[in-house]
Amino acid sequence: MIDQAPAEDPDLEEFPPTLREVMLRPRWIGMLLVCLVVAGIFAWLLQWQLSRALAPEVVPEGATEEVLPISEVVEPGDYLPGPLVGQRIDVTGTWDPDNFLTVSQRMNDGVEGVWVTGRFVTDEGAALATAIGWAPDRAAAQDAIEVLSATADDEPRELSGRLIADEGPVPAPGDDPYEMIRMSPAAHLGQWTDVDGDVYRQFLATTDPTAQLADAGLEEIIATAPTHESTLNWLNVFYAVEWALFAAFSFYLWYRLAKDAWERELEELAGIDPDDLDDER
Structure with missing residues (x-):
């Protein structure tokens, strides 16, 4: 019981x-x-x-092809919203003659080569990593850097191209610890000298040929319009x-x-x- x-x-x-x-x-x-x-x-x-x-914010079709001032797209230090990756922008500033670098393993119209990149300082004093042009090999890229360094001055220049998100730094397979195989502003910042002011997290792939490219023996970078294959976040x-x-x-x-x-x-x-x-x- x-x-x-x-x-x-x-x-x-x-x-x-x-x-x-x-x-x-x-x-x-x-x-x-x-x-x-x-x-x-x-x-x-x-x-x-x-x-x-399931319904993320997207930009209207063709909106990325409208050229906008970079200040209307993203601010220095901010992340670029996914729908705006590849947005065509223009920006005014000057080249830093001491900070031209190369990025290997870059394809241009199906051919592997080297990008020549530079530190572009905007009128507001922010640093923008910029892919200037394509060279077939490292030797041609180094020759282009010598020309660009010698001709860079304080004259304001206007650049246009596509704004692309950081690809992320990846160690190069070779013995050179400074070789870069991804276009990463973070990796560039580690090799730039005397950097003052803000830095953009994105990089600019120039799409307009200029006399400077011709003088340096570089080819225009082929940067196509972005495609959005998935709308699922x-x-x-x-x-x-x-x-x-x-x-x-x-x-x-x-x-x-x-x-x-x-x-x-x-x-x-x-x-x-x-x-x-x-x-x-």
């Missing part, structure tokens, strides 16, 4: 309660309502993240999954707390083992 709880203690049941009976008490019904509110907030956040993942999908897990956890927390309260109550009843009651149910 199961021992009855002492009559003078009104908080204890006359007979051992079930977990269901504990969950139906006003206290735990109230806790469940709180969990429903919290889960509702998480569900709203989940829906918001999915709406951004996986980062927002990941956040949506997180909110779903948080909503599920709020209900699990309610269940776990109610069960803990039930088990503590059973411990107050002599000779009652919660595991035995689980078997009976």
Whole structure:
């Protein structure tokens, strides 16, 4: 026979309660309502993240072909929104004669060669890594750098081209620790000298041939209009999954707390083992 709880203690049941009976008490019904509110907030956040993942902001077709001042597209130090990658821009500034570099393994119309790059200082004093032109090999690229360094001056120049996001620095397979095989402003910044002011996170691929390119023996970089093959933002999908897990956890927390309260109550009843009651149910 199961021992009855002492009559003078009104908080204890006359007979051992079930977990269901504990969950139906006003206290735990109230806790469940709180969990429903919290889960509702998480569900709203989940829906918001999915709406951004499945219908991200995109620019109208052909908008990237309109030439805009760089200040209307991105500010120094800011990240470039995905839909604006490849945006045609123009910018005015001067060349730094001491910071022309090369980037290997660059394809131009299906032919591998070398990009000659430079540090272009805008009128606002921000540094913009710029891919100036294409050379067939490192020797031709070095010859072009000598010409560019000798002809660079303080005369303001206007450049136009496509603004492209950082490709990310990648170690070159050769023995030269300074060789670059990706167009990365971060990697360029590590090799530039005497850099003052802000730096753009993006780089400019010039698309207009100039006399300077001809004098240096460089070919124009072929930079085509960007294509957007996917409209699914996986980062927002990941956040949506997180909110779903948080909503599920709020209900699990309610269940776990109610069960803990039930088990503590059973411990107050002599000779009652919660595991035995689980078997009976």
